[in-house]
Amino acid sequence: MSETRPPFVYTVRVGYADTDKMGFAHHSRFVVYLESARIELLRSLGESYKEWEDRGILLPVTEISISYAKPAYFDDVLGISVRIGELSRIRLKFGYEVRCEARGLTLATGTTSHVFMNGEGKPMRVAEDILAKLRS
Numbered sequence: 667m668s669e670t671r672p673p674f675v676y677t678v679r680v681g682y683a684d685t686d687k688m689g690f691a692h693h694s695r696f697v698v699y700l701e702s703a704r705i706e707l708l709r710s711l712g713e714s715y716k717e718w719e720d721r722g723i724l725l726p727v728t729e730i731s732i733s734y735a736k737p738a739y740f741d742d743v744l745g746i747s748v749r750i751g752e753l754s755r756i757r758l759k760f761g762y763e764v765r766c767e768a769r770g771l772t773l774a775t776g777t778t779s780h781v782f783m784n785g786e787g788k789p790m791r792v793a794e795d796i797l798a799k800l801r802s
Contacts, residue, residue, distance in 0.1 A: 674703070
């Protein structure tokens with residue numbers, strides 16, 4: 667993750683329905699948490715992902731990696747730090763750290779890779795105004 671600016675932090679509380687029989691937040695929920703953090707980061711930069719879609723700009727995930735260190739439990743409040751990593755006119759990568767501050771633990775780290783696509787599902791070069799917002 668880029669260390670040039672502080673990360674955006676998204677907060678989520680682990681719901682009862684997010685947990686499995688072991689009492690842990692199910693690993694699949696982390697994918698949803700990362701997606702929510704990523705969408706809120708984009709919103710914080712001044713344009714929502716919904717607005718991108720309305721403009722015909724899609725950002726599908728092409729790769730995801732999550733390393734789990736410790737479990738999250740029902741009612742834990744998680745802080746998900748997200749940073750923009752690699753950025754080009756056609757690709758974008760995010761880096762994440764999932765922490766439970768109440769327990770002072772990093773629970774997981776991860777990355778997602780994306781490609782900019784148009785409304786027909788074809789790779790595209792994203793407009794300079796979008797790149798400028800992502801670099802800000």
